[in-house]
Amino acid sequence: xxxxxxxxxxxxxxxxxxxxxxxxxxxxxxxxxxxxxxxxxxxxxxxxxxxxxxxxxxxxxxxxxxxxxxxxxxxxxxxxxxxxxxxxxxxxxxxxxxxxxxxxxxxxxxxxxxxxxxxxxxxxxxxxxxxxxxxxxxxxxxxxxxxxxxxxxxxxxxxxxxxxxxxxxxxxxxxxxxxxxxxxxxxxxxxxxxxxxxxxxxxxxxxxxxxxxxxxxxxxxxxxxxxxxxxxxxxxxxxxxxxxxxxxxxxxxxxxxxxxxxxxxxxxxxxxxxxxxxxxxxxxxxxxxxxxxxxxxxxxxxxxxxxxxxxxxxxxxxxxxxxxxxxxxxxxxxxxxxxxxxxxxxxxxxxxxxxxxxxxxxxxxxxxxxxxxxxxxxxxxxxxxxxxxxxxxxxxxxxxxxxxxxxxxxxxxxxxxxxxxxxxxxxxxxxxxxxxxxxxxxxxxxxxxxxxxxxxxxxxxxxxxxxxxxxxxxxxxxxxxxxxxxxxxxxxxxxxxxxxxxxxxxxxxxxxxxxxxxxxxxxxxxxxxxxxxxxxxxxxxxxxxxxxxxxxxxxxxxxxxxxxxxxxxxxxxxxxxxxxxxxxxxxxxxxxxxxxxxxxxxxxxxxxxxxxxxxxxxxxxxxxxxxxxxxxxxxxxxxxxxxxxxxxxxxxxxxxxxxxxxxxxxxxxxxxxxxxxxxxxxxxxxxxxxxxxxxxxxxxxxxxxxxxxxxxxxxxxxxxxxxxxxxxxxxxxxx
Numbered sequence: 001x002x003x004x005x006x007x008x009x010x011x012x013x014x015x016x017x018x019x020x021x022x023x024x025x026x027x028x029x030x031x032x033x034x035x036x037x038x039x040x041x042x043x044x045x046x047x048x049x050x051x052x053x054x055x056x057x058x059x060x061x062x063x064x065x066x067x068x069x070x071x072x073x074x075x076x077x078x079x080x081x082x083x084x085x086x087x088x089x090x091x092x093x094x095x096x097x098x099x100x101x102x103x104x105x106x107x108x109x110x111x112x113x114x115x116x117x118x119x120x121x122x123x124x125x126x127x128x129x130x131x132x133x134x135x136x137x138x139x140x141x142x143x144x145x146x147x148x149x150x151x152x153x154x155x156x157x158x159x160x161x162x163x164x165x166x167x168x169x170x171x172x173x174x175x176x177x178x179x180x181x182x183x184x185x186x187x188x189x190x191x192x193x194x195x196x197x198x199x200x201x202x203x204x205x206x207x208x209x210x211x212x213x214x215x216x217x218x219x220x221x222x223x224x225x226x227x228x229x230x231x232x233x234x235x236x237x238x239x240x241x242x243x244x245x246x247x248x249x250x251x252x253x254x255x256x257x258x259x260x261x262x263x264x265x266x267x268x269x270x271x272x273x274x275x276x277x278x279x280x281x282x283x284x285x286x287x288x289x290x291x292x293x294x295x296x297x298x299x300x301x302x303x304x305x306x307x308x309x310x311x312x313x314x315x316x317x318x319x320x321x322x323x324x325x326x327x328x329x330x331x332x333x334x335x336x337x338x339x340x341x342x343x344x345x346x347x348x349x350x351x352x353x354x355x356x357x358x359x360x361x362x363x364x365x366x367x368x369x370x371x372x373x374x375x376x377x378x379x380x381x382x383x384x385x386x387x388x389x390x391x392x393x394x395x396x397x398x399x400x401x402x403x404x405x406x407x408x409x410x411x412x413x414x415x416x417x418x419x420x421x422x423x424x425x426x427x428x429x430x431x432x433x434x435x436x437x438x439x440x441x442x443x444x445x446x447x448x449x450x451x452x453x454x455x456x457x458x459x460x461x462x463x464x465x466x467x468x469x470x471x472x473x474x475x476x477x478x479x480x481x482x483x484x485x486x487x488x489x490x491x492x493x494x495x496x497x498x499x500x501x502x503x504x505x506x507x508x509x510x511x512x513x514x515x516x517x518x519x520x521x522x523x524x525x526x527x528x529x530x531x532x533x534x535x536x537x538x539x540x541x542x543x544x545x546x547x548x549x550x551x552x553x554x555x556x557x558x559x560x561x562x563x564x565x566x567x568x569x570x571x572x573x574x575x576x577x578x579x580x581x582x583x584x585x586x587x588x589x590x591x592x593x594x595x596x597x598x599x600x601x602x603x604x605x606x607x608x609x610x611x612x613x614x615x616x617x618x619x620x621x622x623x624x625x626x627x628x629x630x631x632x633x634x635x636x637x638x639x640x641x642x643x644x645x646x647x648x649x650x651x652x653x654x655x656x657x658x659x660x661x662x663x664x665x666x667x668x669x670x671x672x673x674x675x676x677x678x679x680x681x682x683x684x685x686x687x688x689x690x691x692x693x694x695x696x697x698x699x700x701x702x703x704x705x706x707x708x709x710x711x712x713x714x715x716x717x718x719x720x721x722x723x724x725x726x727x728x729x730x731x732x733x734x735x
Contacts, residue, residue: 009023009024010064010065010069013025013040013069013163013166014040014065014067014068014069014163015163016150016152016162016163016166016192016194016200017149017150017194018150018166019148019149019150019166019169019194020169021100021166021167021168022100022168024038025038025039025040025098025100026038026039026098026100026101027074027080027083027098027100027101029079029080030073034073034074034075035073035074035075035076035079035080036071036072036073036074037049037059037061037071037072037073037074037083037098038061038069038070038071039061039069039070039085039098039100040067040068040069040070040163040164041068041070041085041087042067042068042161042163042164043068043089044068044070044087044088044089045088045089045090046060046087046088047060047061047070047085047086047087047088048060048061048085048086048088049061049072049074049083049084049085049086050083050084050085050086050095051081051082051083052081052082052083052084055084055086055095057086058074058075058076058083059072059073059074059075060072067163082101082134083098083101084096084097084098085097085098096181096182097136097138097181097182098181099138099165099178099179099180099181102133102134102136102179102181103133104168104170104177105125105131105140105142105177105178105179106125106142106170106173106175106177110125110173111170111172111173111175112172112173114144114173114174114175114388114391115172115173115174116387117386117387117388117389117390117391118387118391119391119395120394120395120398120452121395121398122208122391122392122395123208123210123313123395123396123399123403125142126142126143126144126175126207126208127141127142127143127206127207127208127209127210127220127313128140128141128189128206128208128209128210128220128222128223130184130185130222130224131179133179136181137181137182138179138180138181138182138183139179139180139183139184139187139222140177140178140179140180141153141167141177141178141179141180141189141206142175142176142177143167143175143176143177143191143206143207143208144173144174144175144176144207144363144388144392145174145175145176145191145193145358145359145363146173146174146175146359146363147174147195147196147359147360147361147363148176148193148194148195148196148359148360149194149195149196149198149360150162150166150193150194151166151167151169151176151191151192151193151194151359152164152165152166152167152191152192152193153165153167153178153180153189153191153192154189154190154191154192154203155183155187155188155189155190155219156187156188157180157182157183157187157189160190160203162192162194162200165178165180174388176191183222184222185222185223185224186221186222186223187221187222188213188219188220188221189206189219189220189221189222190203190204190205190206190218190219190220190353191203191204191205191206192204193358193359193360194360195359195360195361196360196361197360199360201357201358201359201360202352202353203218203353204353204354204358205218205219205220205310205311205353205354206220206311207311207312207313207355207358207392208313209221209298209311209313209314210223210225210313210314210322211223211314211315211317211321211322212298212310212311212314212316212317213317214316214317214318215299215300215301215302216300218300218310218351218353220311220314221317223321223322225322225323225403227323228323228326228327230326230330230405231330231334232329232330232333232334232405234334235333235334235336236333236405239333239338239407239459239460240458240459240460242289242290242336242338242407243290243338243407243408243459243460243461243485245525245625245626245627246622246623246624246625246626246627246651247622247623248289248570248615248616248621248622249289249290249527249570249571249622249625250287250288250289250290250570250571250572250573250612250615250616251288251289251290251291251292251340251527251570251571251572251573252283252286252288252290252291252292252573252575252578253292253293253294253531253532253572253573253574253575254279254291254292254293254294254575255293255294255305255306255532255575255585255587256269256270256272256275256279256293256294256296256318256319257269257302257318257319257587258585258586258587258588258589258590258591259275259279259575259590259591260278260279260590260591260593261589261590262274263590267589267590269318269319270319271319271320271324272319272320272324272325272327272328273320273324273327273328275319275328276327276328276331276332279291280328280331280332280335280337281335283337284335284336284337285609286578286605286608286609286612287609287612287613287615287616288337288573288612289337289338289616290337290338290339290340290407290408291332291337291338291339291340292339292340292341292342292410292572293339293340293341293342294306294307294342294532295307295309295341295342295343295344295412296315296316296325296341297309297310297311297312297313297314297315297316297343297344298310298311298312298314298315298316298317299311299316299349300349300351301349302587302588303587304349305532305587306342306344307342307344307412307413308344308347308348308349308377308379309344309348309349310348310349310351310353310354312344312393312396313396313399315404325404326403326404326405329404329405329406330405333405338407338408339405339406339407340406340407340408340409340410340461340463341400341404341406341408341409341410342409342410342412343396343397343400343409343410343411343412344412344413345382345393345396345397345411345412345417345445345449346374346381346382346412346413346414346416346417347374347377347379347380347381347382347413347416348364348365348379348380348382349379349380350378350379350380355380356380362383363389364380364382364383364389364392365380365381365382365383366381366383368430370424370428370429370430371383371420371429371430374416374423375422375423375424375428376416376423383441384417384439384441384442384444384445385441390441390445390448393445393449394445394448394449394452397409397449397452397453398452398453398456401453401456401457401460402456402457406460407459407460407461408460408461408462408463408485409453409460409462409463410462410463410464410465411446411462411463411464411465411484412465413465414446414464414465414466414473414482415465415466415467415468415470417439417442417445417446418438418439418442418443418446418466418468418470419437419438419439419468420432420437420438420439421437443482446482446483446484447477447482447483449462449483450462450477450482450483450484451477451483454483454485460485461485461486462483462484462485462486463484463485463486463487463488463527464482464484464486464487464488465488465490465529466487466488466490467488467490470482471523472524473487473524474486474487474524474525474526475524485525486524486525486526486527486570487524487525487526487527488526488527488529488531488572489517489521489524489526489527489528489529489569490529491516491517491520492517492521492526492528492567492569493528493529493530493531493534495513495514495516495517496513496514496517496560496563496564497534497545498510498513499513499514499663500545500546500556500559500560500663501545501546501547502547503547503548504547504548504642504663504664504665504724507642507663507664508639508640508641508642509639511636511638511639511642512639514636514644514663515633515636515644517567518568518631518633518636521567521568521569521631522568522626522627522628525570525626526568526569526570526625526626527569527570527571527572528564528567528569528570528571528572529572530542530564530572530573530574530577531572531574532574532585534574535574535576535577535581535584535585536584536585538584539584540584541576541577541580541581541582541583541584541585542557542577542580542581543557543580543581543582543604544582544584546560548665550600551600552665552724554580554600554603554604554693555665555687555688555694555723555724555725556724557580557604558603558604558607558687558688558692558693558694558724558725558726559661559662559663559687559724559725559726561573561604561607561608561611561687562607562611562661562685562687562726562728563661563726565611565612565614565615565621566621566646566648566657566659566726566728568624568625568626568630568631568648569625569626570625571615573608575591576591576592578604578605578608579595579596579601579602579604579605579608580595580600580601580604580605581595582595599693600693602693603691603692603693603694604692604693606691606692607687607692610685611685614684614685614728618650618657618684618730619650619651619652619655620648620649620650620655620656620657620730621648621657623649623650623651623655624648624649624650624651629649629651630648630649630650631646631647631648631649632646632647632649633645633646633647634646634647634658634660634673634674634675634711634713635673635674635711641662641664641666641668642662642663642664643660643661643662643663643664643668643671643721644660644661644663645658645659645660645661645673646659647659647676654677654731654733656676656677656730656731657684657728657729657730658673658675658681658717658728658729658730658731659726659727659728659729660673660719660721660726660727660729661725661726661727662721662722662723662724662725662726663724664723664724665723665724666723667697667720667721667722667723668720668721669720669721670718670719670720671718671719671720671721672708672710672716672717672718672719673710673711673716673717673719674709674710674711674712674713674714674715674716675705675713675715675716675717675729675731676713676714676715677705677714677715677731678705678707678714678715678734679704679705679731679732679733679734680702680703680704680705680731680732681702681703681704681705681717681729681730681731681732682701682702682729682730682731682732683698683699683700683701683702683703683727683728683729684728684729684730685726685727685728686698686699686722686725686727687722687725687726687727688722688723688724688725694722694725695722695723697720697722697723697725698720698722698727699719699720699727702732703717703718703719703729705717705731706718717729
């Protein structure tokens with residue numbers, strides 16, 4: 001090597017600017033055919049090269065730069081050989097394996113697929129992976145940063161000094177990699193990145209870190225995902241049956257940090273293991289079929305509830321280690337409970353250790369704020385048109401389903417992804433190439449995600465939180481849809497909450513809000529959501545939305561919940577709503593479980609348990625959730641009395657349930673409604689029953705149908721309608 005090149009390399013190395021360290025450090029042939037070894041060991045006194053495995057000293061290296069660069073020729077007639085370095089500092093000696101003697105980590109096929117944005121197991125190649133190379137144990141690190149001048153791995157193992165371990169650049173795919181011998185699981189690490197313009201970025205958290213420090217810490221933690229042994233084979237074999245459109249799907253939405261706290265220990269979080277012991281039996285007892293957890297991806301800010309994730313591949317360390325979250329999912333499955341995770345591909349936070357300006361350029365995000373800045377949340381928007389970014393997100397979705405056996409992903413804020421002008425005024429957005437407001441890249445991305453997820457995991461469900469009238473969200477891609485399995489019915493939620501929050505005196509003027517959702521109820525595979533978004537930010541709890549005195553509030557809530565469970569569509573209920581949480585949700589505190597000492601709150605809880613049981617047991621209430629044949633109006637026109645009645649039907653001809661809801665506090669005796677057949681009708685549910693806290697008005701448990709035709713049907717019931725009540729009747733077989 002020419003002298004000036006050597007001096008330039010030395011300067012760039014010790015100043016932390018060398019972008020090709022493997023060309024200079026390690027063992028190399030000289031122009032005269034001998035071998036030279038170079039190593040950067042700040043603080044070392046002497047450095048020897050030893051031949052492995054005997055550790056025979058073959059050469060002592062000379063200090064050629066006071067910052068700690070050592071160099072020396074090595075005699076080896078047979079050419080390059082495996083070696084270790086003996087580092088002496090005073091009386092201390094240690095042997096280390098030189099990272100710069102090991103070959104590249106990525107194979108050529110990996111490089112090719114990463115470059116094209118078509119690699120479907122990036123989590124196996126990027127990030128930190130314990131491995132063995134040439135008989136040596138250590139950790140392989142790899143990170144995508146194509147525009148960086150230099151990337152180094154830093155951690156406790158090298159005093160967080162970015163000069164010590166600059167990485168190898170694989171220019172064909174933009175990945176930097178290095179194998180670090182002697183590092184074990186549990187090591188803290190980050191990446192130090194020097195931008196092309198000479199700016200040293202804030203230390204970056206590994207986008208593929210499988211485990212991260214709990215906030216305010218931001219380092220990744222080396223973690224081996226290869227040791228957990230699952231015990232949910234029975235569930236996994238048949239789990240697709242639990243999420244089909246013709247089966248009962250009742251989802252309990254949970255924020256793990258505030259469902260319950262350990263009051264005795266300073267209100268600390270429950271661990272994943274403790275949640276398995278407490279939350280899981282509760283969900284089982286209440287009759288829910290699935291748990292949906294607010295995003296468990298690592299996030300720096302508690303107040304984001306997980307919706308501003310920083311570590312997309314790491315379950316939050318707030319509640320334990322990754323394998324402990326796996327155990328939580330495992331135990332849910334063993335109990336017959338599915339687990340859905342909220343997934344956030346719509347945006348990411350601006351925290352300096354995160355993805356923003358990752359390699360000194362707008363790598364993951366759009367450079368233009370009209371495309372790259374989220375107006376509502378002050379976050380950054382992924383560049384879905386960049387293949388590597390779309391591949392990163394797709395791999396993340398696949399990762400959760402594969403490594404954590406999740407049964408579905410609820411995709412957050414889909415509307416904000418679909419529209420270029422979402423929450424923007426004129427001049428704040430850029431039209432697509434056709435002049436429209438549709439985000440063509442995001443549409444293609446969502447379709448690709450759903451196609452791949454259902455191809456690899458046909459027994460899961462993706463669920464879109466999509467708040468507009470975008471067509472065919474839950475229809476297959478090959479038919480022109482977005483490919484989701486389900487869509488949240490935000491229209492139903494908005495209309496019915498608006499209606500039920502009104503004083504019964506004025507409800508008759510808004511009667512159409514009860515029936516509006518049935519005009520489009522089967523345009524999508526819908527989930528009816530009463531989610532966390534409805535009980536925060538000054539909206540009050542579900543109970544406090546109800547009008548009237550205390551008794552009427554509870555009666556209104558009981559009626560509303562029964563209407564939800566008998567309305568077509570799968571069900572989702574946020575934690576606390578199932579017992580009438582009084583206060584608005586506070587993510588920093590436990591739910592108010594003490595309220596269950598009050599009979600009215602306990603009555604709401606019992607009602608939800610019974611609604612879940614009824615929904616699961618009665619095929620008429622779930623087989624046709626997503627089919628027009630599963631619903632018929634009996635009468636939706638009695639606006640004067642604020643009463644609606646309808647039929648729910650199963651697939652069998654005689655499988656029918658009669659539902660009638662009275663949204664006023666008036667008792668209606670002899671209220672007539674048409675029914676399809678004669679005989680005895682069992683009063684399967686009465687939300688005014690005293691076991692729920694009601695006044696116990698009703699029909700003595702059953703009523704005979706009259707032969708008097710009504711509502712265009714051959715028979716009719718003359719029922720007593722309790723105040724603010726929903727009733728469910730089922731015809732009994734005639735002998």
